[in-house]
Amino acid sequence: MYDDLKKRAVDLAKTASSSDIIFDALRDAIISGNMKAGESIRQENIAKIFNVSRIPVREALKKLESQGLVKNERYKGAIVSSLSDAEFKEIYEIRLLLEPTVVRYAAQNISKEALEIARACCEEFSTETDSAKWGELNRKFHEALYMGANRPFHLKIINEASDRIDSYIRAQLVLTDGMTKARKEHMEILEACEKGDGDRAAALTRQHIEDSYNSLMEFMGNNSSKLA
Amino acid sequence: MYDDLKKRAVDLAKTASSSDIIFDALRDAIISGNMKAGESIRQENIAKIFNVSRIPVREALKKLESQGLVKNERYKGAIVSSLSDAEFKEIYEIRLLLEPTVVRYAAQNISKEALEIARACCEEFSTETDSAKWGELNRKFHEALYMGANRPFHLKIINEASDRIDSYIRAQLVLTDGMTKARKEHMEILEACEKGDGDRAAALTRQHIEDSYNSLMEFMGNNSSKLA
DNA sequence: ATATTGAATATTGTATCCAATATGCAATAT
DNA sequence: ATATTGCATATTGGATACAATATTCAATAT
Incomplete structure (x- = not known):
């Protein structure tokens, strides 16, 4: 019954509220670097x-x-x-604790279909020429892979940590030749997962994060100490 | 100038807003187990x-x-x-990743004064007879110690993870003899920190968390698999 | 000229009101 | 009796209005 209707079914109860939409938009603006650290956000301006x-603007800001x-x-x-x-470094310490662990789970648990999605993301990241999209594709690849770990809370923490540094990463990808290395490392991590080699995927992920930190430190002209 | 006034100075700009106060109150009610999982929260009731x-109720709920x-x-x-x-277990996996690491930092970095605060918390936890306060004192001890690590982001993650399971822990502390073991383990962790023995503090913390998980599993009659 | 004060303006925090949706129940049809 | 519909009530999301506080700037005093 209602077969044709069901084909067009969408869960209207789950559509986003105004405050959700505004949250997403502000988040995008911030993590992309479009809105810079220290910039003030007037409720009235956003509302307009x-x-x-x-x-709804206030609720978005609360979140x-x-x-x-x-x-x-x-x-x-x-x-x-x-x-x-120090906070910047701490975010990387957190990534270093969580992401290798999660990618190991992913290598062990990820489904065939999820792997294919991750591979598609990886290839998109490798071939995209529009540098404005690199940052988002980078995140998409990691998230697609990590989804296979079936660890939603880990993923939430990783995503929120990544949000805090995303604007820096995007700048580094665009303004240096960071993409070359990132593309190669992504491919290797993906291949390790495809082989179900959790240890190797974890080790590569650890290296990938350390490389990212070091590249960023160099890019920002900051000779801060190495990651633990 | 204004010497006497300055003695009574408080930062009025940092006083809590209504929504902050309501957030704290609702959080307390939830993590204490006073409000149970699944219980509905009517905005109007809280507002009254x-x-x-x-x-302000809605803003608290958003947070x-x-x-x-x-x-x-x-x-x-x-x-x-x-x-x-599965989510319950995942929270413990997160604790197991972060807390031993943080306590190691704490053992290495914590100040004399912060250690004394932690010791005071530890002793309070050991001597308090009012079981209604055990849960809060347990959290206070851990937080006092972890503060010494100077890792605010780690601490935020740990606190939010702990919030999710606190009601279970409180029940287990009160309804079983979990306090005996917890008191002993807290004392050992504290002593390792006082000696600056980060490795030992980390290992003890790991054990403490695993014990907590196993006690809870037993308490809830759940023969779920062991922590990784 | 500099410092201080007070008023005007801007901005946020909250109350009140209205619209959109959910829920429960009575009325009706089968 | 059961299922369906329509209405009344409850509840939330958001708009508008107002109060509390911050900020700016002119007026005044030193």
Whole structure:
């Protein structure tokens, strides 16, 4: 019954609210580097852009704040968060703890279909010439792979940590020749997963993250200490 | 100038907003187990309790949702989140990754004063007879120690993960003899930190978390597989 | 000229109100 | 009796209105 209707079914109950949409848009703007650290965010301005009142904007800002992407000060407003050198390094320490572990789970558990999605993401990352898309494709590849681990909480932590440094990574990918190395490393990690070699995938992921940190340190002219 | 006034200075700009206060109260109610998983949260009811409109309540709920403590469904409302067995285990996997690492940093970096605070917390945990306070004191001890690591992002992740399972831990501490073991293990971890023995502190912390998981599994009559 | 004060403006936090949706129940049809 | 529909009520999402605080800047005092 209703066979034809069911084909066009969408879960209308799960459509995004205004505040969800605004959250996504602000998050994108921040992690892409379009909105810079320290930049102030006026509720009224955002509300005008999306043709809504300040209420959904405020809810979006609350969520961004609890993920650390913006800082709110009572009666003063919100600004895009910045990262100190120590905080920057700490984000990488967290990635280094979680991502190799998760990729090991993924290598062991990932389904054939999920692997194919990851491979598609990897190839898109390797062939895309529009540098504006590299950052997003980079994240997509990692997420596609990590999805196979079946560890939603780990993934949430990784995603929120990655958000904090994404603008730096994007700049480094575009402004240096970081893409060459990243493409090669992605391919190797993917292949290890395809072979079900969790140890190798984990080791490569660890190396990939360390390389990313070192490249960024060099790019930013910062001779900070090595990752633990 | 103003010497006497400065003695009574408080940073009024940092006083909590209504939504902050409501967030804290709801969080306490949830992690204490006072509000049970699946229980619905009516905005209007909470608003009445705090004598405010629904607006600050909604902002508190947004923050609770982004930390996973409640689930919101559009036009239906919020309920206290539950944890599947797999999710429960995953929280422990995360603790097992982060806490031994953090306690190692703490053993190496913690200041004399911070150690004394941790010791005070440890002793309070050991001597408190009011079982209703055990859960909070348990968290306080761990946090006091971890503060010494100077890793605010790690700490935030640990705290949010711990929030998700705190109601179970409190029940287990009160309804079994878990306190005996916990008190002994806390003391040993603290002593390792006092000696600056990071490896030992990390190993003990790992054991402490595994013990906690196993006790809880037994307590809940769940023969789930061991932690990785 | 510099510092201080006070008013005007801007911005945020919250209350109140309205619209959209969900829920429960009575009325009706089968 | 059961299923379906329509209505009344409850609840949430968001708009508007207002109060609290911050910021800016002119006016005044030193």
